[in-house]
Amino acid sequence: MAEEKESFESSLDQLEKVVKELEGGDLPLEKSLELFEKGMALSDTCRKQLEEAETRVEMLLKKNGKVQAEPFRPE
Numbered sequence: 001m002a003e004e005k006e007s008f009e010s011s012l013d014q015l016e017k018v019v020k021e022l023e024g025g026d027l028p029l030e031k032s033l034e035l036f037e038k039g040m041a042l043s044d045t046c047r048k049q050l051e052e053a054e055t056r057v058e059m060l061l062k063k064n065g066k067v068q069a070e071p072f073r074p075e
Contacts, residue, residue, distance in 0.1 A: 018035050018038055
């Protein structure tokens with residue numbers, strides 16, 4: 001059974017919750033380490049998704065074999 005990929009927003013939201021819980025500082029060492037590991041995994045997931053998005057944008061902007069910067073114009 002294929003596992004669905006979590007959205008960037010969902011991963012980022014979970015990461016923010018982990019950070020807030022760790023910043024509280026009232027956790028036992030084992031729980032802190034567990035949350036730290038989860039946060040690192042979520043951070044890696046977010047980073048990979050951002051890199052994939054950047055690659056897709058660069059591919060869309062490629063013209064004549066070169067990437068050309070274009071201003072972002074939200075609709």
